Amino acid sequence: MLQLKSMLNCIDNSGASIVECVMVVGQKRHASIGDRIVCVVQKQRGASESGMTASSNATKVKRGDIRHAVVVRTKQKVSRRDGSVVRFDDNACVLINKAGDPIGTRINGIVGQELRTKKWSKILSMAPMQA
Amino acid sequence: MNAAPLARRPLGCLKASLRQARQQRTTAAAPAAFLARQLSTVTPTVAGTGALPEHNFFRMIDKKTKKTRSAFAVYAQPPPVPATTAAQATLLPAPPPDPMPHLAAEQIKSMDPTGARTALFTKTRYAARVGDVLMVTHRRGGEPFAGVCLAIRRNGIDTSVLLRNHLSKVGVEMWYKVYNRNVAGIEIVKRRAKRARRAKLTYMRQPKHDMGSVADLVFAWKKTRKVIGSKPGAGKGAQSAKKRK
Numbered sequence: 001m002l003q004l005k006s007m008l009n010c011i012d013n014s015g016a017s018i019v020e021c022v023m024v025v026g027q028k029r030h031a032s033i034g035d036r037i038v039c040v041v042q043k044q045r046g047a048s049e050s051g052m053t054a055s056s057n058a059t060k061v062k063r064g065d066i067r068h069a070v071v072v073r074t075k076q077k078v079s080r081r082d083g084s085v086v087r088f089d090d091n092a093c094v095l096i097n098k099a100g101d102p103i104g105t106r107i108n109g110i111v112g113q114e115l116r117t118k119k120w121s122k123i124l125s126m127a128p129m130q131a
Numbered sequence: 132m133n134a135a136p137l138a139r140r141p142l143g144c145l146k147a148s149l150r151q152a153r154q155q156r157t158t159a160a161a162p163a164a165f166l167a168r169q170l171s172t173v174t175p176t177v178a179g180t181g182a183l184p185e186h187n188f189f190r191m192i193d194k195k196t197k198k199t200r201s202a203f204a205v206y207a208q209p210p211p212v213p214a215t216t217a218a219q220a221t222l223l224p225a226p227p228p229d230p231m232p233h234l235a236a237e238q239i240k241s242m243d244p245t246g247a248r249t250a251l252f253t254k255t256r257y258a259a260r261v262g263d264v265l266m267v268t269h270r271r272g273g274e275p276f277a278g279v280c281l282a283i284r285r286n287g288i289d290t291s292v293l294l295r296n297h298l299s300k301v302g303v304e305m306w307y308k309v310y311n312r313n314v315a316g317i318e319i320v321k322r323r324a325k326r327a328r329r330a331k332l333t334y335m336r337q338p339k340h341d342m343g344s345v346a347d348l349v350f351a352w353k354k355t356r357k358v359i360g361s362k363p364g365a366g367k368g369a370q371s372a373k374k375r376k
Contacts, residue, residue: 082311086303086304087305092301110301110303129299131298131303131305
């Protein structure tokens with residue numbers, strides 16, 4: 001249930017760590033798993049864990065950048081066709097460019113299976129796990 | 132009584148005008164004179180309508196053109212059914228029994244012919260309880276989902292369980308319908324040591340009480356199961372009863 005001002009974790013290696021949703025693309029409702037949003041990068045990954053990722057030249061985005069993203073996990077329950085329901089402990093997204101290709105090269109973290117029905121196969125193939 | 136707007140209204144409000152006419156008729160005999168002023172009432176009705184029940188036929192005449200602008204018939208309400216006496220009531224057949232329990236039983240029977248799923252979640256000693264670690268296997272492939280059972284919704288055919296686990300350091304919760312055909316099997320990986328004193332263990336979402344990943348429990352259980360499974364005919368305890376259809 002992501003809308004204006006929602007804060008999400010960014011779970012790819014694009015360089016963003018926390019982003020803020022500023023718009024849900026293509027619909028007038030809140031965003032759920034597999035929906036496209038426009039977001040502002042609020043925190044860079046290098047800033048928080050400077051020791052770990054010393055080679056922060058891999059960061060493709062900076063703080064204040066406006067980017068598109070795909071929601072991959074939500075705290076709000078998402079129900080499926082067979083009656084099962086999935087809920088994650090956080091809201092997370094993966095940054096993409098305008099064409100819909102992911103900006104980062106890898107995803108660390110589980111993603112929702114709804115991405116399959118929403119045709120985000122590139123993100124699914126990068127993800128280590130899906131639930 | 133506002134029959135004036137009724138008369139002024141053109142077509143398309145037949146239902147409203149019918150309702151109004153019914154009201155007027157029921158109030159008193161006075162409206163007859165009233166209607167006569169507004170509408171030309173033709174009681175004997177159209178020819179050849181002998182089969183029709185008694186009704187009033189109204190025509191709305193345009194004041195300028197003096198032509199029929201609209202016409203409609205108002206039928207009397209059917210006479211009320213006389214109240215049944217006590218003697219008649221005894222002769223009446225008994226009302227049909229509530230079909231819903233029967234339907235629910237039929238549904239459960241069709242979805243769970245062996246009764247294993249029902250047995251796993253009815254309140255018995257051997258049933259799964261909240262706090263147990265369960266594993267749900269899908270028929271549609273994919274990894275089986277294991278997690279600690281936080282809640283069981285016992286609701287007939289809609290019975291479902293809430294499992295919680297940590298996958299790649301993120302808490303994931305899944306509700307599964309017990310009688311779903313896609314759920315190939317539900318297995319008890321580990322019993323809770325002590326009976327939970329709550330029906331819903333939602334407090335286990337808090338970091339203080341969170342169990343974390345149950346992957347190691349599942350791994351250990353799978354190892355023991357393999358040992359047992361290698362011996363043909365070795366009886367599995369109720370602890371790890373495989374509930375497969």
